[in-house]
Amino acid sequence: MNVTFRRGAPTALICIVVVVVVTLAFLSNRLFHNLTNAVEQNQFDLMRTILRSSLRAAEDRAMARAEMVANLPTVRDLFAKRDRERLLAECGPMFEIQKSKYGVDQMQFHLPNAVSFLRLHAPPQHSDDLTKFRPLVVAVNTDRVARKGLVVARTGPAIFGVVPMVDLAGGHAGSLDVGMDFNPILDGLKATYQLELALFIAEEPLRRFATGLPGEVLTEENRRGKFIKFHSTHWTLMKDLATEADVINVTEEGYTRKLRGITYGALILPLRDPNGEQLGLLVVAKDFSASRAASGRSLVWQSLLALFAIVTLAVAVIVVIRGLLLRPVQMITERFRSLAEGDRTKPIEQPETLCQEMRELAGTYEQLRGSDEEKE
Amino acid sequence: MMKKSALHSRRWRWLLSIFLALHGATSFAEPAPALPLAGGLPVVVRTGLRFDQIDSIDENERSCTATVDLRLRWRDARLAYPKEDGALFQNFKDAAAEARMATMWVPRVELANTIGSPTFRTFSLRIYPDGQVELMQRTSSKFATSFDPQRFPFDQQKLAAEVVVRGDDQDRVALDYHQDDLDFSASGSDRKLDRWALGLTNIRREPLSGLYDTLHSRLWIELQIRRQFTMAMAPIFIPLFASLLIPLMAVYMNRVEDGEFQIDAFELCNIVIGGLFAVIALNFTVNSAYPMLGDADNTVTRLFGLNYLALGAALAIIIALFRFNLVQRALGKYVQEQLYLSIVWAAPLLVLGTAIALLLVAMA
Numbered sequence: 001m002n003v004t005f006r007r008g009a010p011t012a013l014i015c016i017v018v019v020v021v022v023t024l025a026f027l028s029n030r031l032f033h034n035l036t037n038a039v040e041q042n043q044f045d046l047m048r049t050i051l052r053s054s055l056r057a058a059e060d061r062a063m064a065r066a067e068m069v070a071n072l073p074t075v076r077d078l079f080a081k082r083d084r085e086r087l088l089a090e091c092g093p094m095f096e097i098q099k100s101k102y103g104v105d106q107m108q109f110h111l112p113n114a115v116s117f118l119r120l121h122a123p124p125q126h127s128d129d130l131t132k133f134r135p136l137v138v139a140v141n142t143d144r145v146a147r148k149g150l151v152v153a154r155t156g157p158a159i160f161g162v163v164p165m166v167d168l169a170g171g172h173a174g175s176l177d178v179g180m181d182f183n184p185i186l187d188g189l190k191a192t193y194q195l196e197l198a199l200f201i202a203e204e205p206l207r208r209f210a211t212g213l214p215g216e217v218l219t220e221e222n223r224r225g226k227f228i229k230f231h232s233t234h235w236t237l238m239k240d241l242a243t244e245a246d247v248i249n250v251t252e253e254g255y256t257r258k259l260r261g262i263t264y265g266a267l268i269l270p271l272r273d274p275n276g277e278q279l280g281l282l283v284v285a286k287d288f289s290a291s292r293a294a295s296g297r298s299l300v301w302q303s304l305l306a307l308f309a310i311v312t313l314a315v316a317v318i319v320v321i322r323g324l325l326l327r328p329v330q331m332i333t334e335r336f337r338s339l340a341e342g343d344r345t346k347p348i349e350q351p352e353t354l355c356q357e358m359r360e361l362a363g364t365y366e367q368l369r370g371s372d373e374e375k376e
Numbered sequence: 377m378m379k380k381s382a383l384h385s386r387r388w389r390w391l392l393s394i395f396l397a398l399h400g401a402t403s404f405a406e407p408a409p410a411l412p413l414a415g416g417l418p419v420v421v422r423t424g425l426r427f428d429q430i431d432s433i434d435e436n437e438r439s440c441t442a443t444v445d446l447r448l449r450w451r452d453a454r455l456a457y458p459k460e461d462g463a464l465f466q467n468f469k470d471a472a473a474e475a476r477m478a479t480m481w482v483p484r485v486e487l488a489n490t491i492g493s494p495t496f497r498t499f500s501l502r503i504y505p506d507g508q509v510e511l512m513q514r515t516s517s518k519f520a521t522s523f524d525p526q527r528f529p530f531d532q533q534k535l536a537a538e539v540v541v542r543g544d545d546q547d548r549v550a551l552d553y554h555q556d557d558l559d560f561s562a563s564g565s566d567r568k569l570d571r572w573a574l575g576l577t578n579i580r581r582e583p584l585s586g587l588y589d590t591l592h593s594r595l596w597i598e599l600q601i602r603r604q605f606t607m608a609m610a611p612i613f614i615p616l617f618a619s620l621l622i623p624l625m626a627v628y629m630n631r632v633e634d635g636e637f638q639i640d641a642f643e644l645c646n647i648v649i650g651g652l653f654a655v656i657a658l659n660f661t662v663n664s665a666y667p668m669l670g671d672a673d674n675t676v677t678r679l680f681g682l683n684y685l686a687l688g689a690a691l692a693i694i695i696a697l698f699r700f701n702l703v704q705r706a707l708g709k710y711v712q713e714q715l716y717l718s719i720v721w722a723a724p725l726l727v728l729g730t731a732i733a734l735l736l737v738a739m740a
Contacts, residue, residue, distance in 0.1 A: 100415055187554060191581050232555060236562055237576055260575050261532055261602055296740025304733040311726055315718040323711030327635075331710070353708030 006326050010318050017313040025306035029299055036295040040265055040288060044254035047195065047267050047284050054189055055159065055271075055282075058180045059148040063161030065104065066178040067146070069094075070163045079109055079174065080167030084118050084126070095120040105158045106179035109165070112172055114138045121155060122212065133209040136162050136274055140175045149274035152205045153179060155212040157230060157280065183231045190233040194286065196264075198238040199271075200227035200247060201280040227281060241266045242283040250281065256288055263292040328358040335365055344369050409481035411548060412452035412507075418550040418593075421483045422449040423579075424557035425537050425597040428514070430569050433535070433601075435523050436667045439491055440535050443516040447560055448485060449509065455480060456507035465510075466503040473499040473511075482511065483549050488584075488594075489538040491518040525674040527738045529608035532575070534598040545590040546583055553579045553595065561597055571607045575600030612666075613735075615658050616679045620731060622651030623690030624724050630698060632716050635709030641699035648691050655683045675738040679731060686727050693719060 069075055069091065078087040087109065098104035099121065107120040114130045114137045130137050136147050146163040153160070158179030167173045186197040206228055207218065222229040224247045232238045240259050246268065254267040265288040271280040331348070338346050347369070348354075351362040411419055424447040431441040457466075468476045477499070496516035503509050523533050541549045553561075562577035577599050583591035626647040631638040659680050663670035669677065696702045703712040 097416075183554070194580075234558060234576075234578065235555060236558075260600070293740050297737050300733050300736045300740060304729060307729045308726060311722045315715070315722050318718050319711055319714045323707070323714035327710035327714065328708075350708070353704070 006322070010314075010321050013317045013321070014310075014314045017317065018310055021306050021309045021313070025302050029302050032298045032302070033295060036291050039291050040256070041254075043265055043286060043288065043291075044267050047254075047265075047286060048252070048269065050189065050193055050195070051267075051269050051282060051284055054185055055150075058159040058185050059161060061102075061161075062104075062159055062178045062180045063146060063148045063163070065098065065107075066161040066163040066176050069107070069178070070165045070176045073168065076165060076173070077168055079117070079165055079176075080171075082117070087118055088120065088123050091120055092123075103181045103184035104178060105181035106153055106155060106160075106177070108153075108177050108179075109174060110134075110137050110141065110177070111174045112141045114141055117174060119154075125154070125212075133205070136160060137175055137177065139274075140164055141172075144172055147274060150271050150279055151179070151273060152201060152209045152279060154210060156210045156217075157182060157199070157201050157206075159185075186231060186233055189284075196232075196234045196237055196241075196285045198232035198235065198242050198283045199230045199280065200224055200242070200283065201230045202226055202278065203228045205279060206230075230280070237264075238283060238285065241285045242268070242281075246283075247281055256292070262287060262289045264288060324355050325358075328354050328362075332358070332361055332365060335369075339365070339369055409479070411544070412450070412454060412481055414453040415451060418546060418548050419450060419483070420550050420552050421485065421541075421593075422557055423447070423485075423539055423551045423553055423595055423597075424560035425539060425595075426561050426563055427535065427537075427567065427577075427599050428564060430535065430567060433521075433569070433572065435525075438521055438523050438668065439518050440521050441516075441518045442535070443496070443514065444487070444519075444537055446485075446487065446513045446515065446537075446539065447557070448483060448511045448513075450483065451507050452481060452509055453507045455503050455509060457503075457505055459505040464504070468499075468501040468503075470498055470500075473501040476501055476503075477511070480509075484542040484544065485551070486540055486542055487515060487517070487519070487537055488540040489520040489536065490515070491520050493517075523668055525668050525672055525676075528669060528674045528676060529603055529605035529613070530739045532600055532602045534600055536596050536598045539595045539597065540584055541593045544592075545586060546593040549593060551581075551593040551595045569601060571604050572601040573604055575602055612662060612676060613679075616676070616683065617731060619651065619655050619658060619683050620679075620686055620727055622654065623648055623686040624727060626651065626690045627693055627723060628720055630716070632713050635704070635713040637698050637701075637716075639698070641694050644694050644698060645691065648687055648694065651690075652684075652687050655680065655687065675734055678734045682727065682730055682734065686723075689723070 074090055075087065078090060091107070095104065095107050098107070105121065109117040110130060111117050114134065116126045116128050116130055119125055134151065134153070136149060136151055139145075140147055140162045141164065144164040146161070148159070148161045150157060151160045158181060160177050160179045162175055162177040164175050165173045182199050186199060189195050189197060203218070203223065203226055206213065217230060218228060224242060225244050227247050229235065229239075229242075237259070241257055241264055246255070246266070250268045250270060252267070252269065254265055256263055256265050258264075264285045266283060266285040269282045269284065270278050271282055273279045335346055335348060338344075348362040348365060351359050351366075354362055411417070413419075426445045426447075427442050428445050429443040431443075433440045494515045494517035496514070498514045500512040500514075501509070502511075519535070519537060521533070521535055525531060539551060541551060543549075558577065558579055561579060567574060577597065580596040580598060582594050582596060584594040586592045626644045629639060629644060629647070662676060662680075666676075697712060697716060701709075701712065703715055
């Protein structure tokens, strides 16, 4: 075995110190990392809850408006009489106010056979059959039970509340739907919670049903796989957070991405129509840079503390082993070697600074050196 | 006596009535156009602001000089007019715009964080047949900007314009924005800024407190900028890292033979004192050139702290080990020798590690 104690012992001890300190630092960092992950997961959960509750609230608002209008006696009477012009005159101003101030995007009366009777948002367009692309209207007119949900209508996607309408005698007269615009909902969420959002709608139903859409929606730039971006609160940012790969491989777990030096947490929420078919995606993002920066800073500080611990313990090991043991042994060995060669002129200086064991060895040396001198 | 008093009183009443009449006449001579209430309250003013040109950034003064285009859009049904063929809107510029604005309701919106008077201001007003109004205001001015140097030189800052409604609270006039306002605010991709990389533009709503607990609508339009840190590395960080070598050199310069130090502590102490003055001079220079760095906790102040700490530690080592041999007296010369030999490699490692950690923390 060629390893000397001088090198082997400190190396072994320092290696142990390094392993222990690095392990502790790693575990400590993992704990902090898990803590950060938990905080971010809470953020994701909160984002998910906010989105779901906001969509539900929008559905309720749509339903409440529909119920209210559908129960107005004048409206019931005019609709029962199929008096389109007077119905428009009665409800038109109300719809304009609802549209300009409260985010109501569409309002439409349907006949019992799901044929459009009057679109308050587009009065000239009527009498078209809705059975193919408005299953909600068909269902309401079939079982006469109010329903709500996301639907792609002629002018685009909206959150609808559909209610059956009865005439003044109590007979089924058709139905009324109210569609809430997505844009004010998303803009409101941004204003309240500092969230950035993007709404993607499947291209196929959009092309098939939303024939009244403006041309700038269905563009290449807005396309992400089979989806088309319909609205965003900050598209410059969101287009990098919701890439084609993201919207193809949708996970509801959430993911993080660093853009321009800032880490964002993003979450994709599938949007389904009342039949459970996926109609689109809602992507929501939030600035996670604070938690990420804290995590990064923690890693750096913990690494530095580990370095301090390793260096301090290594110095202590070296100083104790070499300073208290090896160097005195080396010095005493040299003295004994000199003595063996007949040189008795080298005393051990300051033996009181040596440790007890070394001092005994030094005393032995001095005894030998003294007895040799007496013999001579 | 009574008569005199009554006469005096009548004269005062007469003067008061003249004052009130005059005040009334001036107050009601040009009634301010009322809010357009056709759409109800609050009147929503869609707002966008574009940093058209950024001339300079003065971090020490915490300001930037820029030309901004403020776009305000609202609807006033009273201004609607029959659509004529050919013209999409009525257009007014500069003096004509100001004259037209004097006769209609215009939201009292101001750029609240400008410093001093604008060096240039011009207006353009468009009124559409349906009563839609678009007011563009180009302003060249100095804008107060908050700089947080904590992560210097890896910091990101925000150049901001504060748009506030004066007079009317947010229940009467509300600033709002949609995606197209954000697009307008972010436009101008050819903008460049020396030593900074331009990032995203964002708009933030933050109401401003007014009298009697009222809130006034306010928007912050913020342009993110990221410092190109290579430009800051040479003048500040190279001297800071170089000065860290002084105390290390002072310790390293000594020599130990059989547990005895060979260089006089006085000479090494001189190196440390010289280094102290060098760091003080560097600190003074940096604080003069970049006062904002001296005001707050940041990487530079931390590195200066490390410099002073290293100098102090070197001085302590020189006095304790080289001058008074305190360790030798307590534990023997071999312990002192090994301690010194360990310090020679451990101190640079720890100092360098700490300096790098300070930079990494700023980068995190």
